[in-house]
Amino acid sequence: MxxxxxxxxxxxxxxxxxxxxxxxxxxxxxxxxxxEALIRASMRTYREAFTRHYTDFEVAYAGKAFLCSYMCQIVREENLWLDVVSGGEYYLAYTSDFPTERIIFHGNNKTEEERKLVLKEGVGRWVIDSEWELSCLLEEAKGASVTVPVLFRLTPGIDPHTHAYITTGKIDSKFGLSLLEGIAEKTIKKALDSSHLEVRGVHCHIGSQIDTLEPFLKAAEVMLRFMDDFRRKYGYTLVELDLGGGLGVPYLDQDQDRFPSIPTYVEAICKKVKEVCQELSYPLPRLIVEPGRSIVNLxxxxxxxxxxxxxxxxxxxxxxxxxxxxxxxxxxxxxxxxxxxxxxxxxxxxxxxxxxxxxxxxxxxxxxxxxxxxxxxxxxxxxxxxxxxxxxxxxxxxxxxxxxxxxxxxxxxxxxxxxxxxxxxxxxxxxxxx
Ligand SMILES: Cc1ncc(COP(=O)(O)O)c(C=O)c1O
CATH class of the missing domain: 2.40.37.10 (Lyase, Ornithine Decarboxylase; Chain A, domain 1)
Known part of the structure; x- marks a missing residue:
């Protein structure tokens, strides 16, 4: 059971x-x-594992896995951030008194209504998914006279070997900015010129229900190498790396040992980030993860x-x-x-x-x-x-x-x-x- x-x-x-x-x-x-105790326990396990292996981190619960007003309260009480992916999820969090400065706002096609709401009420990180979204946000942030802290979602070209419908970080994906032909770097560079965007870092989410560590570690490496290249070319240090969610969980008794545990996963990504940063002499970024399934499913x-x-x-x-x-x-x-x-x-x-x-x-x-x-x-x-x-x-x-x-x-x-x-x-x- x-x-x-x-x-x-x-x-x-x-x-x-x-x-x-x-x-x-x-x-x-x-x-x-x-x-409820199991939900809180998995949230604590994430935070405790990070505390053991890394200094500057945030764990953002991915609300798309399961969200309601009481869940927002639990996320707040457990000191997690919250990842939302639509105006509706944002509205639920906002009306549940979830602190907006701890909300990460995602979406590959954020509508004008959604963008307006989030610009008005504020957000912790806005994840820009496309060049078009950047052009909208540049104008709208200026119009609203606000400065928005942003991350850029990249597609690192990693195949996590999970179901095709929940694979999101491959080159051929509707999500994020491609690394091909310099699309991602040109888009980020454009944002640097605006006083209404505070460019914090980059984000990727390679897929869901992933049962091995290797794709996460590969993704971390690709992202850090991108950050390092960007620093060399443009003299700007991206200080945050959000690796998304994706850790899988057993659905059947016979699969209980198939998936890395939360502490194993956290330790492995922290170790990888430290190793690659050391090799590149890159300052350790603030590390963010966005687990959903591994917090609520069981x-x-x-x-x-x-x-x-x-x-x-x-x-x-x-x-x-x-x-x-x-x-x-x-x-x-x-x-x-x-x-x-x-x-x-x-x-x-x-x-x-x-x-x-x-x-x-x-x-x-x-x-x-x-x-x-x-x-x-x-x-x-x-x-x-x-x-x-x-x-x-x-x-x-x-x-x-x-x-x-x-x-x-x-x-x-x-x-x-x-x-x-x-x-x-x-x-x-x-x-x-x-
Ligand atoms: C951007 C992003 N972050 C986090 C998650 C949560 O993934 P999981 O529930 O597999 O941890 C998802 C799921 O699709 C996602 O798209």
Whole structure:
């Protein structure tokens, strides 16, 4: 089992010492459930590891993995920065009283409305993704009479060997400034001439769910060599290096040892940065990382109720739950693998090989194509593990299915922190023209 889970005397699954059957009865299903202590622990592990190996650093939680007002509060309390990627995420952080000077603002196509909002309310780092964005920002920062601290997102040309849809740092990418033909350096040079931009450094994010250290270390080296070249050519020292997120996590028991731990990852990148800086006689930059998945994924699970159970003789048994690709699109998107338990009968015989599917009108609406469970029946509680990252934030209303609520477990208690959507919410924005 992943995370802080146990089986109690009733043969029920407990998450953080709370019985999932009680949770399902009290809050209804489907429901996202997070163990708050695990989230805080991974945030602390990042900061503690950096404190051991590096002096000047920031850990920015990547809100795209999972964000809501209470999460912003936790990020603030744990002294992390926050990476946001849209006006909506920025607005949520801002209205949750998250300090704007600790927000990193990303996006490969920031709209005028988004740019205006962030310029007005302020930001810790604005990550410029393209030449066009730079030209907009130069004018708009001047117009607003503000000075914006900026990083430049570069594509270092590293293949992290993860799923193509979550690979972002290869040469052929919609993100960032290419190193080819001097595009990146010319763009940064242009920004140096403006008194409304404070050029702090460079950023890269090579991909997500990465299971080896090597691509991170290669990326750090490429970025530092770029910084050094830039200093030689233009006499300007870029003082910050943001290496993005991307550390992978296990989704299955059998993968528990496949991924570098947070301390191993942090130690390795700090060591690499120090080595390359020493070789180049480059002053140690402030180092920033933006982990998302590795902070929240293991802490999250989704609780469903089993409905239809259907046997196709000699072919397969389908176990349908009251959610699906609307609350977890990751299997249909990337073929992501999950494991699950029957929360009300964790151990039992006989085990049956079944497919766990959702309730959407798509044959691809599968959560787990093959899993052994103790003969699931209608009414059982099914718990899918490792759904903390990119589930709530990627949820949709396809088939007008309301999105689940979110509860956080802490000190043996369950608190609702995002209420479930109602049918009423689903029709609230509709207008019938006269
Ligand atoms: C710019 C940036 N930073 C950080 C992250 C977080 O990545 P992960 O959740 O894999 O740590 C992402 C994810 O796509 C990203 O695009």
């Amino acid at each position: 992943l995370g802080n889970k146990t089986v109690n005397a009733k043969n029920h699954l407990e998450i953080a010492n709370v019985d999932v059957v009680d949770i399902a009865e009290k809050f209804g299903t489907p429901l996202y459930v997070f163990d 802490a999250g699970s989704t609780i469903y109720r089993v409905g239809t159970v259907k046997e196709v003789p000699g072919v397969r048994k389908y176990v349908a739950v009251d959610g699906g690709m609307t609350d977890n699109p990751r299997h249909i998107l990337y073929g992501a693998k999950y494991q699950a338990w029957l929360g009300n009968r964790v151990k039992g015989d006989p085990l049956e090989r079944v497919a766990v599917v959702g309730k959407c009108c798509e044959s691809g609406d599968v959560l787990i194509p093959e899993i052994e469970l103790p003969a699931p029946c209608p009414g059982d509680v099914l718990v899918v593990e490792g759904t903390g990252a990119y589930n709530h934030s990627m949820a949709s209303n396809y088939n007008l299915i309301p999105r689940p609520g979110v509860i956080f477990l802490k000190d043996g208690k369950a608190e609702l922190i995002v209420r479930p959507e109602s049918f009423c919410d689903l029709v609230r924005r509709d207008i019938i023209p006269e």
